[in-house]
Amino acid sequence: MAGMRIATWNVNSIRSRVDRVVDWLVRADVDVLGMQEIKCTPEQFPFEAFEAAGYAVELHGLNQWNGVAFASREPMTDVEVGFPGAPGFGAPLEDGSLPREARAIGVTVAGVRLWSLYVPNGREIGDPHYVYKLEWLAALARTTSEWLAAHPGVPFALMGDFNIAPRDSDVWSMEFFAGRTHVSPPERDAFAALLEAGLEDVVRDRVPEGLFTYWDYQQLRFPRNEGMRIDFILGSRDFAELVTDARIERNERKGKGPSDHVPVVVDLALAPEDDDRPMVF
C-alpha cells in the first residue's frame, strides 16, 4: 500500500454509537482507527458491524468503564494489552497488586507500531485519580523511551485521549480551567515528557489554532465552541516523516447522538512494496 489513513477517536461507548462510528470509517476512508472508552467487554462488542464494513477488531475491555480498541482494514499483528510498568488503581487484589484498567492496546499495521490510549481522567488536582494519572503517564514515557531505543527505524505513534491540554490555546478559557485538571503544570510536564521521549504532535501544525477535539455535552459547549484539544497523535521521528496530512473531524460532533469527542486523522505515505504498482521513471 502506498498510503495509510489512521485515526483516533474517543467514542464514549461503542454500543451506543456503532452506527455513527462505522458510517464515518467508511465515509472517511479510514484504514486504521484507535478507539477509546468503548465501555464494554469482548462479549459485548459489536463486531458484526465492523466486519460487514471490512474491518477487523482487536480490543481490551474489562467492564463498563474505559476500554480501548483498534479497527483495521489491514492485518494487525503483535497485539499487546497494557504496557510494561503501567500502574493499577483501586482496591488491592489478593496478591497485593492493584487492578489494571483497560486503557492501552498496541498493534502493528503495515510495519507501523500504534497504541490506542485512554489516559486516566484525574478528576481533581490532588485526588488519588490525579496521582494515578501522573504515575500512569510517567510509566508511559519510560516505556516509550525504552521501546524507541530498542526498535530504531520503526514508525511508532501513541494516539488517544490524553486528558491534558498542553497549551493555553488548547482550552476555550484558561480562567475557567484555573485550579482544574487538564491544564495543571504537573500534567503538562507529564505530557512534555512524552515529547522528550522522542515523540511529536503530528497534527498541531496542520490544523487551525483553537480547533478542539472535545466539547462537554452540557451548557451548549459545542455551539459556543467552548471545547478542549485533548486528543492527540504523538509520533516518533520515523512516523512524523511519513505524515502527509492531518485533520480534526469537527463535523462528527454534530447531529443526533454524537460522542463528546471527534476523530483526529493523519495520512501516512508508505513506501510502496514491489507488487502491482507500475514503476514510473
Next chain:
DNA sequence: ATGACCACAACATGTGGA
C-alpha cells in the same frame, strides 16, 4: 442552525466523565 448532558448498571439512583 452546531442548541440547553450522556452512558452505564439496573429499574432508583449512583458513578464516572471533563
